[in-house]
Amino acid sequence: MISKRMNFDEFTGEIQHRLELPGTGEAVRATRATLMTLGQRLPEGNAADLAASLPMEVKWYMTGAVQDHGQRFDWSEFLDRVSDIEKTDRADAAHHARVVIDLVHSQVPESDFRQLRDALPEAQDDENWRKLFEVVDSGGWQETGGARTDGNGD
Numbered sequence: 001m002i003s004k005r006m007n008f009d010e011f012t013g014e015i016q017h018r019l020e021l022p023g024t025g026e027a028v029r030a031t032r033a034t035l036m037t038l039g040q041r042l043p044e045g046n047a048a049d050l051a052a053s054l055p056m057e058v059k060w061y062m063t064g065a066v067q068d069h070g071q072r073f074d075w076s077e078f079l080d081r082v083s084d085i086e087k088t089d090r091a092d093a094a095h096h097a098r099v100v101i102d103l104v105h106s107q108v109p110e111s112d113f114r115q116l117r118d119a120l121p122e123a124q125d126d127e128n129w130r131k132l133f134e135v136v137d138s139g140g141w142q143e144t145g146g147a148r149t150d151g152n153g154d
Contacts, residue, residue, distance in 0.1 A: 006107060008055040018099050018141050030096040033085035035061040035104075037078055044069035046119050053108040075131050094131070102135040 006014065016027035039047045039062035047069055051059035073081075083093035105113050120129035135141055 005053070006055060008057040011055050011058055011103065011107075014103055015100060018103070019096055029086050031058060031100055032061050032065075033082045033093070034097040034100040036065050036085065037081045038101075039063060039066040040068060040071050040081070041073060041078065042069060042116070042119055046115055049112050050104070050108055050116050053112065054104065075128050078129075078132070097132060098135040099141060101132055102141045105136050106140070 012024055012027045012031060015021070015031055016024055019027065019030060021027050021030070035051075035058065039051075042050070042062075044063075047062045047066065051062040054062075078097070079090045079093050082097055083090050086093055086096065088096070117129075117133065120132065122128060122130040122133075130137075
């Protein structure tokens, strides 16, 4: 179910709150790192569909900021890229990405979110993108009480 459509300040404010970050800059960095990297992994059309319902500035992270869509990399490489952009460790990058994706889930049509999941293999190996959806699959951030779903990010 889609909740009230947010503007950029509301979106980043919600990320800051959910991640208990000290400032907006950290929330923007976590959002940008997650969605830019996801935009690199997804085919361009999938990234555009998913981003269409997000605030314009957030949409840009998945579309305009990405030069090369459809790259093939696994969950482990995703974490490396996100942690590098965000300047944090892999465990924090994984937690931040899961929370960002949960908020995205609340903002986009279910069909677009399903398209995202269908584009990312959920196998039991290094390609296991299911780990990105752990907060969503456990009922969302509200249901988990903001708890981390996994201590090491892998």
